[in-house]
Amino acid sequence: MRKLFSGLISLLILFSACQPAAKQNQSAAGADVENRVEELLAKMTLDEKIGQLNQYTSRWEMTGPAPANADSMFIYNMIKEGKLGSMLNVTGVAATRKVQQLAVDSSRLGIPLILGYDVVHGYRTMFPIPLGEAASWDPEVAKLSAKVAADESAAAGLHWTFAPMVDVSRDARWGRVMEGAGEDPYLGAQFAFARVKGFQGDDLAAENTIAACVKHFAAYGVAEAGRDYNTVDLSEQRLQNEILPPFKAAVEAGTATFMNSFNTLNGIPATGSVHLQRDILKGEWGFDGFVVSDWGSIGEMINHGAAASNREAAKLAMIAGSDMDMEANAYINELKGLIESGEVHESLVDDAVRRVLRIKFRLGLFDDPWKYCNPEREKNVILSEENLHAAREVAKKSIVLLKNDNNLLPLAKSGKKIAVIGELAASKDVPLGNWRAQAIPNSAVSLLEGITAVVGEQNVIFAKGPDYVISQRNFFTKLKFNETDVSGLDAAVKAARSAGVVVIALGEDCFQSGEGRSQSDISLKGLQQKLLDEVYKVNKNVVVVLMNGRALEINKMAETVPSILETWHLGSQAGNAIADVLFGNYNPSGKLPVSFPRSVGQLPMSYAHFSTGRPSGSDDVTLWSRYVDVANSPLFPFGYGLSYTTFEYSGLTISDSVLTKGGEIGATVTLKNSGERFGEEVVQLYIRDLVGSIARPVKELKGFQKIGLNAGESKEITFKITEKELEFFTEAAGWHTEPGQFKLWVGTSSAKGLEGSFELK
Ligand code: NOJ
Numbered sequence: 001m002r003k004l005f006s007g008l009i010s011l012l013i014l015f016s017a018c019q020p021a022a023k024q025n026q027s028a029a030g031a032d033v034e035n036r037v038e039e040l041l042a043k044m045t046l047d048e049k050i051g052q053l054n055q056y057t058s059r060w061e062m063t064g065p066a067p068a069n070a071d072s073m074f075i076y077n078m079i080k081e082g083k084l085g086s087m088l089n090v091t092g093v094a095a096t097r098k099v100q101q102l103a104v105d106s107s108r109l110g111i112p113l114i115l116g117y118d119v120v121h122g123y124r125t126m127f128p129i130p131l132g133e134a135a136s137w138d139p140e141v142a143k144l145s146a147k148v149a150a151d152e153s154a155a156a157g158l159h160w161t162f163a164p165m166v167d168v169s170r171d172a173r174w175g176r177v178m179e180g181a182g183e184d185p186y187l188g189a190q191f192a193f194a195r196v197k198g199f200q201g202d203d204l205a206a207e208n209t210i211a212a213c214v215k216h217f218a219a220y221g222v223a224e225a226g227r228d229y230n231t232v233d234l235s236e237q238r239l240q241n242e243i244l245p246p247f248k249a250a251v252e253a254g255t256a257t258f259m260n261s262f263n264t265l266n267g268i269p270a271t272g273s274v275h276l277q278r279d280i281l282k283g284e285w286g287f288d289g290f291v292v293s294d295w296g297s298i299g300e301m302i303n304h305g306a307a308a309s310n311r312e313a314a315k316l317a318m319i320a321g322s323d324m325d326m327e328a329n330a331y332i333n334e335l336k337g338l339i340e341s342g343e344v345h346e347s348l349v350d351d352a353v354r355r356v357l358r359i360k361f362r363l364g365l366f367d368d369p370w371k372y373c374n375p376e377r378e379k380n381v382i383l384s385e386e387n388l389h390a391a392r393e394v395a396k397k398s399i400v401l402l403k404n405d406n407n408l409l410p411l412a413k414s415g416k417k418i419a420v421i422g423e424l425a426a427s428k429d430v431p432l433g434n435w436r437a438q439a440i441p442n443s444a445v446s447l448l449e450g451i452t453a454v455v456g457e458q459n460v461i462f463a464k465g466p467d468y469v470i471s472q473r474n475f476f477t478k479l480k481f482n483e484t485d486v487s488g489l490d491a492a493v494k495a496a497r498s499a500g501v502v503v504i505a506l507g508e509d510c511f512q513s514g515e516g517r518s519q520s521d522i523s524l525k526g527l528q529q530k531l532l533d534e535v536y537k538v539n540k541n542v543v544v545v546l547m548n549g550r551a552l553e554i555n556k557m558a559e560t561v562p563s564i565l566e567t568w569h570l571g572s573q574a575g576n577a578i579a580d581v582l583f584g585n586y587n588p589s590g591k592l593p594v595s596f597p598r599s600v601g602q603l604p605m606s607y608a609h610f611s612t613g614r615p616s617g618s619d620d621v622t623l624w625s626r627y628v629d630v631a632n633s634p635l636f637p638f639g640y641g642l643s644y645t646t647f648e649y650s651g652l653t654i655s656d657s658v659l660t661k662g663g664e665i666g667a668t669v670t671l672k673n674s675g676e677r678f679g680e681e682v683v684q685l686y687i688r689d690l691v692g693s694i695a696r697p698v699k700e701l702k703g704f705q706k707i708g709l710n711a712g713e714s715k716e717i718t719f720k721i722t723e724k725e726l727e728f729f730t731e732a733a734g735w736h737t738e739p740g741q742f743k744l745w746v747g748t749s750s751a752k753g754l755e756g757s758f759e760l761k
């Protein structure tokens with residue numbers, strides 16, 4: 001039965017795969033590419049076609065479970081035989097030239113390889129982790145960071161990054177929250193668009209742009225219990241409304257490729273999902289690039305219990321539209337047999353190969369396979385002064401001021417001695433973050449160095465405190481934390497006692513977040529809370545500098561210390577950027593892209609939750625939708641962040657109380673910088689659809705503007721509202737709007753804004 005069914009699907013899919021090339025190809029250059037693709041395809045044997053769909057990692061760098069064929073010679077032979085279309089984890093002009101030469105000079109058709117790498121937040125010049133960049137609420141910031149990363153990657157022989165990661169996630173237990181733009185589909189869509197543009201520029205064939213790969217398609221960030229690779233069961237409505245918007249935005253930005261995901265979605269592995277890859281991505285959205293599987297994800301369909309063998313997995317994945325097989329050896333070993341037996345139609349393989357070749361042509365690889373192999377460029381571009389400058393600019397804009405009682409910050413540059421405390425404060429490695437590509441270990445400017453550069457060594461007393469991580473630290477190891485050895489605590493207390501102000505760095509090692517880094521507890525690990533408690537006992541002027549890749553549970557800290565600065569893992573220039581903010585050279589302007597929960601037990605959480613039938617009630621009554629041991633609200637809400645100045649919102653007006661279909665209304669507020677220095681504020685628009693054919697979230701972000709104002713200056717800010725902002729998906733009606741009453745808020749965070757209303761007629 002299953003066989004008959006998949007045969008039928010294969011036929012239907014064959015029909016749609018043979019439809020004229022999708023929307024993106026209509027230009028003359030596009031037509032030329034299409035002709036060249038067809039010409040080449042006509043010359044290829046079936047083996048060569050299948051070879052184009054096969055991807056291996058280099059044997060000297062891995063970002064997944066080690067492959068069985070550990071030998072580089074094996075790879076070189078595969079290339080020469082035309083059995084490899086792509087590699088990952090080959091970097092640098094010399095190494096990339098070597099493999100490319102084999103493909104171009106020694107394979108029968110000389111088809112160049114496409115070489116990919118996880119350039120997630122910089123190649124060697126490291127930028128903030130993507131979650132940090134999203135805290136800038138300035139997509140141009142992410143675009144700049146992606147552009148520099150592309151420039152360095154292209155100079156190092158690469159053609160393709162496995163980024164941006166655009167998974168919406170509302171669960172800080174999931175370690176990969178650090179790679180994306182946080183919890184919100186609207187914010188995520190703006191950042192997805194910007195990042196794709198940053199990597200790809202306007203011309204994929206330019207020597208300083210690379211192909212983007214939007215991942216992980218789809219719903220990977222909704223893993224049950226926040227455990228990586230875990231099951232996802234999600235209604236189509238939530239998938240469409242909450243998860244897919246950033247992916248769609250990336251297609252609109254012209255992303256060249258997609259990566260599918262490890263998880264099942266409603267029982268079907270995403271890698272084998274016709275619905276996701278054929279119906280939505282390649283069908284509805286007209287995506288004409290290719291889809292690469294995630295590492296071994298075709299083979300993992302067996303572990304999911306969705307395929308009995310690699311052969312069946314290959315069949316399901318090919319039928320579903322996974323075009324390239326990363327490291328599962330499923331296509332290279334099984335596709336030919338599947339085609340010969342008639343279980344997979346060759347046209348499906350042709351369609352996949354067409355897509356891969358199309359991107360290789362668009363990158364200009366056939367015209368000049370060596371243009372990414374220029375040692376001069378490699379030397380000059382990577383880690384240039386200009387790139388480091390960009391990294392500092394992006395880093396300072398990614399910092400969020402969470403608390404600042406009595407304006408303890410900014411600190412004076414002279415006068416008081418500063419105690420700088422904590423292992424993370426001196427670390428030149430942690431700020432580089434996870435997914436650090438070719439960052440040089442221990443190359444970041446540490447917080448200690450950043451502070452010392454401003455106030456001079458004579459004004460800094462450093463104390464490391466107790467050890468934090470006591471195991472090896474790298475991409476693969478499970479970290480061990482020091483829970484018992486208090487050596488260093490006394491010295492830290494002494495330093496705190498003798499200083500006017502304490503800057504203490506706490507949070508996470510960079511290898512605490514990232515792939516496979518799920519945690520069931522998101523509070524401070526090791527002896528960090530103890531260190532903070534002891535320090536605070538002797539000096540109340542404490543500034544906590546948080547370094548972390550996810551939202552943390554920090555209630556106790558938030559109740560006590562006067563100032564908290566969220567700095568994520570900020571990259572190569574971390575220490576300088578944090579010092580820019582600590583000493584007021586830059587006025588912090590970031591806002592949280594994720595809610596900070598009061599308790600891990602609240603997760604997953606989002607400001608855009610649903611109302612429930614019992615939405616509120618007195619604290620004394622239990623029969624309402626709430627916890628009996630903690631408030632429903634977050635500790636720090638989505639969109640929240642302070643400044644060294646203050647902003648006042650007033651005079652919300654809505655241009656018309658009625659929005660007609662096809663029409664437009666404006667929501668206007670006056671924003672005033674009511675403090676004493678220049679500052680930037682992210683003005684946010686949230687909307688609630690009060691009654692719908694399905695229940696709607698209590699509010700949803702629908703616009704934001706980052707505005708800079710001088711002290712005392714005011715400005716009117718207007719958001720246009722059209723039907724587009726009110727659209728949502730239901731299974732019954734697809735994407736549509738429904739007439740009725742809407743509420744809106746314009747304000748400083750998801751929890752605070754001026755309220756208005758209008759009607760859609
Ligand atoms: C697995 C990860 O899920 C994916 O994001 C990454 O791009 C690949 N490995 C390749 O390293």
